[in-house]
Amino acid sequence: MNKTINQKAWFFVLPVIALVAFNAIIPLMTVVNYSVQETFGDNTFFWAGVIWFEDILHSERFHDSLMRQLTFTFTILLIEIPLGVIIALAMPRKGFWVPVCLILMSLPLLIPWNVVGAMWNIFALPDIGMLGRMINSLGIDYNFTRQIGDAWFTLILMDVWHWTSLVVLLAYAGLVSIPDAYYQAAKIDGAGSWAIFRFIQLPKMKRVLTIAVLLRFMDSFNIYTEPFVLTGGGPGNSTTLLSIDLVKIALGQFDLGPAAAMSLIYFLVILLLSWVFYTLMMRDEEQ
Amino acid sequence: MKRSSWLIPTIYILFLLLPIYWLVSMSFKSTNEILGSFTLWPQDFTLANYEKIFTDPTWYMGYVNSLIYVSINTVLSVAVALPAAYAFSRYRFMGDKHLFFWLLTNRMAPAAVFALPFFQLYSAVGLFDTHLAVALAHTLFNVPLAVWILEGFMSGVPKQLDETAYVDGYSFPRFFVRIFLPTIAAGIGVACFFCFMFSWVELLLGKTLTAVAAKPIAATMTRTASSSGYELGLLAAAGSLTIIPGAFVIYFVRNYIARGFALGRV
Numbered sequence: 019m020n021k022t023i024n025q026k027a028w029f030f031v032l033p034v035i036a037l038v039a040f041n042a043i044i045p046l047m048t049v050v051n052y053s054v055q056e057t058f059g060d061n062t063f064f065w066a067g068v069i070w071f072e073d074i075l076h077s078e079r080f081h082d083s084l085m086r087q088l089t090f091t092f093t094i095l096l097i098e099i100p101l102g103v104i105i106a107l108a109m110p111r112k113g114f115w116v117p118v119c120l121i122l123m124s125l126p127l128l129i130p131w132n133v134v135g136a137m138w139n140i141f142a143l144p145d146i147g148m149l150g151r152m153i154n155s156l157g158i159d160y161n162f163t164r165q166i167g168d169a170w171f172t173l174i175l176m177d178v179w180h181w182t183s184l185v186v187l188l189a190y191a192g193l194v195s196i197p198d199a200y201y202q203a204a205k206i207d208g209a210g211s212w213a214i215f216r217f218i219q220l221p222k223m224k225r226v227l228t229i230a231v232l233l234r235f236m237d238s239f240n241i242y243t244e245p246f247v248l249t250g251g252g253p254g255n256s257t258t259l260l261s262i263d264l265v266k267i268a269l270g271q272f273d274l275g276p277a278a279a280m281s282l283i284y285f286l287v288i289l290l291l292s293w294v295f296y297t298l299m300m301r302d303e304e305q
Numbered sequence: 306m307k308r309s310s311w312l313i314p315t316i317y318i319l320f321l322l323l324p325i326y327w328l329v330s331m332s333f334k335s336t337n338e339i340l341g342s343f344t345l346w347p348q349d350f351t352l353a354n355y356e357k358i359f360t361d362p363t364w365y366m367g368y369v370n371s372l373i374y375v376s377i378n379t380v381l382s383v384a385v386a387l388p389a390a391y392a393f394s395r396y397r398f399m400g401d402k403h404l405f406f407w408l409l410t411n412r413m414a415p416a417a418v419f420a421l422p423f424f425q426l427y428s429a430v431g432l433f434d435t436h437l438a439v440a441l442a443h444t445l446f447n448v449p450l451a452v453w454i455l456e457g458f459m460s461g462v463p464k465q466l467d468e469t470a471y472v473d474g475y476s477f478p479r480f481f482v483r484i485f486l487p488t489i490a491a492g493i494g495v496a497c498f499f500c501f502m503f504s505w506v507e508l509l510l511g512k513t514l515t516a517v518a519a520k521p522i523a524a525t526m527t528r529t530a531s532s533s534g535y536e537l538g539l540l541a542a543a544g545s546l547t548i549i550p551g552a553f554v555i556y557f558v559r560n561y562i563a564r565g566f567a568l569g570r571v
Contacts, residue, residue: 030392045422108313128551
């Protein structure tokens with residue numbers, strides 16, 4: 019759509035700017051303020067320059083959390099996006115079952131995050147949980163509170179359970195927007211189901227899928243509550259993702275300087291990666 | 306592929322329902338039964354857990370508090386997002402693209418980063434432990450999302466609609482409320498759904514910004530879990546009850562979700 023140039027449109031945006039600025043800029047300034055100061059706990063602060071940033075960037079602990087975070091995010095993206103597309107393709111397009119499927123699939127999205135964590139905790143407990151019991155009865159020694167591999171398996175399974183539906187909903191919305199005429203044309207051309215997927219469905223879903231990737235990327239990078247309730251970051255530090263580590267430093271040890279510096283670096287990493295996704299998406303749209 | 310394709314969604318839905326079933330079935334068990342033996346369904350069925358929640362104000366007020374701030378947040382987010390989305394979808398103005406991206410960056414902000422500064426900010430302005438504080442804090446990620454969704458829907462409405470209305474002598478406010486809003490009702494429904502969803506499920510900020518008077522149900526659950534041992538039955542019952550409002554909301558927007566996404570950009 020060609021838009022008219024109108025600077026007065028700023029007035030429409032003002033309420034949003036005021037609200038978000040209050041919520042984003044003031045707290046962000048607080049964080050910046052802490053990140054360059056040192057305190058000895060008596061509420062007096064000294065200028066500290068960039069030492070916290072240097073500390074964080076050189077700290078093994080931060081590198082480990084970041085690596086775990088990246089592993090987690092890319093693993094769940096690799097599972098959830100293809101799985102979501104496959105499920106959306108297999109869903110009925112019309113009839114009685116459509117709303118039933120949609121409602122049931124949306125259920126995990128609307129459960130508070132700590133309930134999701136608690137639910138999976140009691141579901142996967144090796145002695146009294148259904149999943150833990152099932153796996154152990156297959157002869158596999160499974161205990162997510164003790165073994166690192168099991169903890170990761172449970173964490174990723176939980177996230178797949180929790181968020182694949184969002185991908186399904188978005189992909190499905192892309193699919194139902196394809197007019198029937200496209201399929202009829204493909205039929206006349208004698209296209210197989212792979213060709214239909216590759217040349218009709220996938221291009222039509224591209225936009226919603228980029229949104230799905232972007233949303234899943236941002237949210238999984240910020241994930242805190244579910245892993246915290248499920249594993250508490252353990253066993254050891256093996257599932258301590260970035261957010262969990264940050265809250266430990268900020269609210270647990272009350273090391274405000276390092277925590278603030280870490281927040282800013284953390285935020286910048288997300289910002290940078292999201293910006294890459296965003297520009298790729300917008301470039302496609304303009305073509 | 307065509308004939309057996311119902312199998313994939315069915316297996317997926319079963320996978321989704323299994324943990325939920327476990328939670329709900331656990332909520333009807335006594336703590337002794339949960340810890341003492343492994344049973345697939347409640348052997349001695351009890352409503353004691355639910356009874357406790359509905360008679361103890363620290364429990365049921367948690368639901369009331371959550372519902373209050375979620376509603377305030379949804380109304381507020383969508384209300385301020387509507388004009389902004391209109392501006393983004395209809396006009397080009399100085400810095401519009403940068404502004405749009407800046408809004409989106411707030412959707413990316415980790416709640417963990419903002420928890421402590423929010424606590425200080427809302428304490429300073431005297432809003433700590435009020436519903437409004439949580440509702441305002443949640444606009445941080447809900448307003449950008451609402452703008453994004455609504456902008457997509459509004460871009461789907463041809464501009465001729467606006468022009469025809471002006472020719473017919475409608476003033477802008479009247480056009481916006483009487484003609485434009487009903488046209489994008491589906492979009493508003495989807496935006497409300499997402500605002501409700503993300504505000505309802507968030508815990509970290511809700512917990513940080515409240516103490517007693519506005520404590521959300523999610524925070525009540527974590528506190529009770531640690532203070533009174535680990536009362537799994539009670540926890541399961543409280544968890545099962547948190548699914549209900551969400552299920553209601555989905556039921557009302559079920560027809561919009563698929564069609565809505567398709568019409569709009571999201």
